């Protein structure tokens with residue numbers, strides 16, 4: 084208007100006669116200071132409003148992470164683009180009508196629907212949206228040029244079971260509260276709340292919603308004609324900025340012209356257009372029936388739904404339903420009796436016929452002890468040919484084997500054995516296991532000489548007919564409530580898994596598989612059975628071999644192994660040891676058990692170009708693995724876990740068991756023939772994790788994994804993490820709750836929390852304990868006490884004593900505020916002998932600590948089994964000796980290890 088007045092006046096040759104303004108911007112600033120008052124005065128407006136916001140925004144998540152087309156760059160470029168769409172007249176009148184019925188504004192209805200859309204796409208229940216207010220409430224400001232706009236944060240908690248109407252009522256309160264506390268400048272609020280600052284995204288909120296209801300003024304300059312020029316560079320201040328403009332239609336009705344400005348760092352136009360469609364679908368659903376639970380408002384289109392429910396799960400494939408692990412093995416024995424089946428660690432070689440003969444003798448003995456279908460036999464044995472004979476014999480007899488690590492603490496073994504209640508406990512004399520959980524042990528070497536027949540076992544000899552639904556094995560895995568639980572898996576389930584594996588990867592008589600996975604982990608199951616169903620050869624590694632890269636490379640080379648499994652962290656250590664080049668016989672490397680980093684997979688492919696690298700995924704509760712993906716060049720950051728195997732189905736669901744769209748994080752549920760029968764003796768836990776399958780409607784079950792995943796557009800799964808406190812430490816499955824329970828029962832401890840920290844030394848398990856009243860906690864003694872009940876890999880690497888556990892504003896444990904662990908060095912005593920000095924200097928190097936003394940312990944300083952592989956390599960190089968990794972576990976102090984090594988030094992197994 085000032086320009087128009089000036090132009091009109093000047094074109095008449097006169098000076099413009101502007102009316103003086105009642106106030107200036109400076110007046111406004113003075114007024115604002117006076118109204119807000121002083122922050123040091125608790126009664127001032129600014130103090131009261133800051134208190135309001137502190138309370139409203141307490142523990143707000145750092146950012147809202149929507150599914151993006153590209154990962155968020157560390158520094159936002161602010162480049163943007165916009166997408167225009169419409170909220171039609173009908174929907175607008177629906178919004179208005181709902182507003183009138185509920186005493187809410189159109190803004191509130193739209194805000195609630197937007198919050199629901201965001202919550203469901205970002206898989207969160209806590210959604211902050213920003214909005215701007217004009218700040219021009221006073222009429223005196225109407226003609227004044229200046230910045231009065233303020234930004235407000237509108238936070239909505241979304242309970243997916245709540246009706247839209249109820250959410251709207253709460254949103255109304257939130258929005259009114261925000262408008263009532265709109266005087267604190269946003270910049271000041273950010274300073275005071277001090278959220279995690281990042282150059283990657285805006286603070287406090289990343290999505291904004293603006294209602295534009297100002298009429299655009301006509302700009303008239305007499306005889307000049309004017310028109311707007313489109314600006315083609317759009318700046319995106321936020322990830323998404325949704326603006327609605329109430330627009331009058333020619334017929335007198337109106338609609339909302341909508342515009343989304345989006346950050347092109349993150350999104351492509353197509354995704355934003357899909358976002359707009361989803362938002363309108365949710366909004367329309369809510370307006371049509373506000374009594375619907377917000378988690379049930381329609382988000383997916385029919386074609387999308389059929390993609391993520393049916394297309395990706397079209398896995399039906401015929402597999403012989405009468406087969407069992409026994410029938411598949413015996414059929415191979417009949418086909419190739421004279422081929423080599425098993426090679427022991429000591430070089431012992433058995434043909435299929437020889438191995439079968441040993442298996443059948445022991446099976447007959449077991450049958451004579453009452454072993455048959457549905458009975459369990461515990462195997463407390465270290466890896467050996469005898470162990471393999473034992474496992475196969477249990478199955479031949481019709482029973483299921485229960486592997487038990489004989490090196491576990493006695494209490495834990497007793498729990499496993501009491502829970503499984505086996506008919507027999509098998510071991511070998513050389514393992515020195517005499518009593519297990521109060522039961523006496525049968526030694527396989529004594530049984531083998533007992534003179535039973537080695538003819539094929541006839542079905543009629545078994546106590547009952549062996550059927551495919553009978554259990555084949557029971558594997559115990561960490562339990563969140565404090566005790567391990569036993570997963571029972573049927574022949575049908577594991578046979579499907581193995582027949583699929585053969586169909587997919589096709590082993591033949593020229594293949595050699597290395598058995599190196601401890602049999603207490605389900606990955607061992609395919610190593611044990613697959614090769615002997617197809618005429619391949621099984622090579623048995625020495626008991627500790629799986630954690631010694633140099634040993635592994637040596638066996639692989641010597642035995643021409645073609646097929647091997649690695650847990651990804653061990654694969655990284657193997658590659659780090661620089662021994663892979665000697666493994667040219669390898670054709671397939673399977674990785675599973677934890678997320679496979681792209682860099683590790685690519686390094687392996689680079690070093691052994693003829694190897695196919697396969698990422699497999701699956702919990703013990705679903706016959707080893709249920710999804711697969713072969714690594715390709717594009718897998719540089721993360722490697723997908725892929726698509727489901729034969730006769731298996733996977734669903735990515737939200738908290739209301741509804742499928743989520745492609746790209747959205749959800750919990751993974753599994754269905755199909757590979758599901759386990761359940762947890763032995765724990766029908767309560769079974770009912771909790773194995774739920775009715777709403778997609779099948781035939782009484783079949785879904786297993787709830789607790790894994791967080793998302794669909795890729797190509798119909799594969801990306802692994803994102805866990806929804807609970809189950810972790811993987813170097814591939815070992817651990818429920819943190821189980822360690823917390825073990826700490827908490829100690830009398831010195833009042834409270835305990837355990838977490839896994841990623842440090843330079845890799846993953847560290849750290850326990851935090853609050854002492855019982857008036858007690859001084861002795862950390863060493865505490866660690867020793869939990870070591871009496873937990874396996875070594877579950878004993879915390881460090882225990883920190885805290886006066887109290889940190890809590891957040893709502894009083895809940897704040898895990899992020901738990902301090903970094905401190906590794907305690909022993910009182911310093913200088914290393915004396917040359918070997919001690921070498922050991923100490925190697926510890927110093929690999930652990931990155933300042934000074935290591937003769938009494939310092941490798942593990943107490945933060946070492947772990949993977950770093951131990953580096954230690955032995957370096958010490959071996961310095962001493963010209965070959966040092967097995969096991970030595971570090973047996974003697975882990977500088978002086979102790981040095982004493983062990985004195986005898987090895989100079990043995991010349993390796994050149995310096």
Ligand code: AMP
Pocket residue numbers: 560604605674675676677678679698699700701702703704707724788790802805811815816
């Ligand atoms: P387990 O029962 O020991 O086989 O452990 C199963 C759990 O390990 C799964 O629920 C996942 O959390 C994790 N896991 C297994 N395989 C993979 C994989 N390929 N990528 C990421 N996580 C995996």
Ligand code: MG
Pocket residue numbers: 605606675676700701702703707708
């Ligand atoms: Mg598994």
